[in-house]
Amino acid sequence: MSEHTHSEEKHITSYKAYFIVWVVLMVLTFLTVYVSYFDFGQLNIVVAMVVASIKAGAVALFFMHLKFEDPITWLYALFPIGLLFLLIGMTIVDTFTRIFPL
Amino acid sequence: MEQANMEHAEDHGLHLTPEQEYGISKLGMWLFLGTEIMLFGGLFAAYAIFRAKYPELFLESHQELNREMGAVNTCILIFSSLTMAIGVTAIQRGKQMLAGIMILVTIICGLGFGVVKYFEYGAKFAHHIYPDTNIFFSLYFMMTGLHMLHVFIGLAVLGVIMVLTFKGKFNEKYSTPVEIGGLYWHLVDLVWIYLFPLLYLVG
Secondary structure, three states: OHHHHHHOOOOOOOHHHHHHHHHHHHHHHHHHHHHOOOOOOOHHHHHHHHHHHHHHHHHHHHHOOHHHOOHHHHHHHHHHHHHHHHHHHHHHHHHHOOOOOO | OHHHHHHHHHHHOOOOOHHHHHHHHHHHHHHHHHHHHHHHHHHHHHHHHHHHHOHHHHHHHHOOOOHHHHHHHHHHHHHHHHHHHHHHHHHHOOOHHHHHHHHHHHHHHHHHHHHHHHHHHHHHHHOOOOOOOOHHHHHHHHHHHHHHHHHHHHHHHHHHHHHHHHOOOOOOOOOHHHHHHHHHHHHHHHHHHHHHHHHHHHO
């Protein structure tokens, strides 16, 4: 295991790759602003959140190098997202299923 | 030499090889970023609840926010993330001057973000909109305010890292603080990526 880490070279992302990610992020930003001028009802927030999540994924994977990290780092990165869903999900379930609302 | 180092590490338990130190530092930062997500998570949960309870209020109030200014700030922050990432690659390749300049550009972008936010807050106060105006603006000021605090902390961290980079403290063999400072800055960008559409675009 230790020999493996020694032989493994640190992955260095190229400037070009960063520029491509940046262009993608800018296009998605423009898209999400443009779409927000139209009224799709409840679909607006869905589109906004999907686009935001793609952007967040690109930032985490490439700018934060998560793509090239080991499984334990992935666990550290994904675990709080699971907790976040639990936190928001359970709070919503609690708030909207009360027989006597606050 | 390498072998000797390893044995030394096993003897004392606490001595680590540079590779181990690097891995542990980065993992520690990811753990901290996880707690940051949970810190903002409470506010996102509050946002979800009150938006579901008062959809009309949120729709009406969010139109008071300046969408263009929010979009400009989004672009500034994404660009600063790009320059930060370039700075990390530069230092990993041993290019200290380029890395320092890139971190400087990142800092300037962060300050620019703060200036835009200052004018936004100013415009809100001029229209007599305060954190106690309604629940939407309570959340708006709390979430963007907490985010702004993170921007300032990030600027302080990057300021120190920039000075040390220009002093030649980091190179292709040792760039851990630059990478970890960069991770923090990207998190600031990450939070804003969600705040911008939730507050400015859909309300």
